[in-house]
């Protein structure tokens with residue numbers, strides 16, 4: 001064996017090193033250590049910087065600020081946290097601690113839930129561990145040795161025993177050695193954790209972290225298993241990046257739609273109603289009606305045809321559609337009705353609340369024979385669906401158990417797919433512009449066919465549909481990425497993301513081609529050749545869920561809706577009681593133009609009234625006193641911008657009507 005090896009950089013340039021050199025040595029010799037390199041990609045896989053470089057390997061540095069680097073940093077911080085927890089709470093049994101978006105968590109089985117004081121103590125202990133510069137040392141054990149090492153750790157043992165082939169499996173491939181990472185204390189003793197890695201070289205490489213909160217979480221998400229305590233934290237490549245993240249979180253907290261829903265009297269989530277279900281208050285309902293009216297008229301203007309379908313459907317329908325095969329977990333259980341017979345012979349019909357509108361629209365399509373002249377057929381519905389989301393993931397209107405989709409199903413010929421997708425893309429961008437998300441989507445992704453064996457549809461069908469989606473995207477001029485193999489088993493799709501006013505990305509619109517449903521329902525149309533053909537079916541929702549889009553709008557605008565959406569567009573504030581009569585006439589004139597105006601005839605002082613309406617984010621306050629009454633004017637206090645005195649009441653009404661008609665984004 002040679003005592004020299006060669007490693008290469010991503011550009012193919014090689015450098016010779018003594019055998020036994022580390023990956024970090026290799027990167028340094030290649031001149032690739034710039035900035036905070038925390039881990040390396042070795043022949044495509046992430047490895048510790050301290051691992052031994054192999055001959056011929058291609059090395060690529062991964063910096064702390066990259067997504068992969070942050071994940072390693074966060075997961076390493078999770079180890080530090082678990083060590084701190086077991087130092088302070090020797091009875092705590094650690095379970096798992098993965099990195100997540102923007103942070104990490106670790107689950108522990110403890111007798112008492114952690115308190116805020118506990119979190120402070122854990123954080124303090126973590127700082128000590130970080131300053132002790134403890135190496136993360138990797139070693140490999142066979143499974144039995146590892147079971148011995150974790151003899152008093154039931155969760156680690158369960159992972160070792162039952163995880164082969166799952167994402168928890170700490171070894172690869174199945175049955176091979178298991179990797180353990182030891183945090184090596186200054187006295188040489190170790191705190192071991194079962195882990196695939198990779199990790200930072202030492203604990204000192206954690207530049208900035210914070211613990212955030214504790215929540216209960218069932219072991220493996222299973223309600224029949226023990227309830228663990230999950231500590232959430234975040235870690236970043238610098239103090240500055242951490243501070244910026246915490247500031248973003250604070251911004252998000254202040255504009256959380258559940259908080260603003262209460263403060264602005266828009267929606268609430270009464271416990272008596274059930275988790276994941278909301279009631280819309282009048283002010284929220286007015287905003288929602290604008291969104292519905294917009295959706296209805298925009299769809300009709302683009303050649304969609306409205307349909308209405310019920311909230312329930314018989315079991316057989318969901319069998320045909322396949323939902324009972326691949327979607328049953330998310331469906332509410334059925335209700336049995338029309339029971340006939342008695343005792344053990346009693347049998348009824350089972351009805352399920354609908355989790356999707358698709359099969360109902362298919363029934364409309366199938367209600368008569370179709371010819372190519374009927375196509376494209378674009379059916380549209382504001383369809384309310386019910387999905388039994390796990391209680392742990394419910395999040396206000398963003399993740400609810402009942403919600404309404406701006407749902408459409410387009411049935412068309414193969415030749416029409418490109419054109420239909422082009423129209424949908426155009427429609428989507430119009431919606432984003434009208435609702436104040438600028439001139440485009442933040443991210444557009446085309447997801448193509450996954451592993452062929454796991455899909456339905458023909459090779460030709462997939463090729464045709466993918467090509468059609470691609471051509472429609474190319475023609476739109478949008479930048480898009482291709483997520484290879486990320487399509488559904490039943491067809492390729494396009495996903496659109498938007499970015500809100502505080503920089504958060506939201507997945508919104510999906511355009512999904514479906515080879516499965518037309519097949520299952522044996523949909524057909526008569527072609528110009530007289531023969532029967534299978535139509536293409538496209539599912540698409542632009543808002544996605546209307547409820548969720550509403551929540552995004554609340555947070556995007558911080559509750560300060562543009563005038564066209566605002567629950568109240570103008571409040572008339574009389575200076576004194578004697579101005580109520582004139583104020584009421586101003587309100588009537590605005591209402592006569594279809595504008596939403598109210599008179600504040602409460603007994604509060606002027607100052608209190610103005611402050612209240614400011615907090616309620618009313619776009620315009622119109623102050624009326626003696627002078628205004630004589631002149632027929634109003635003093636305009638806009639939510640933003642300059643005040644204007646002596647504006648003729650009619651002129652203001654005309655300006656506001658124009659602003660509403662143009663849907664100016666405030």
Ligand SMILES: [Zn+2]
Nearest residue numbers: 075195196197
């Ligand atoms: Zn780990």
Ligand SMILES: [Zn+2]
Nearest residue numbers: 356357358539
């Ligand atoms: Zn659908």
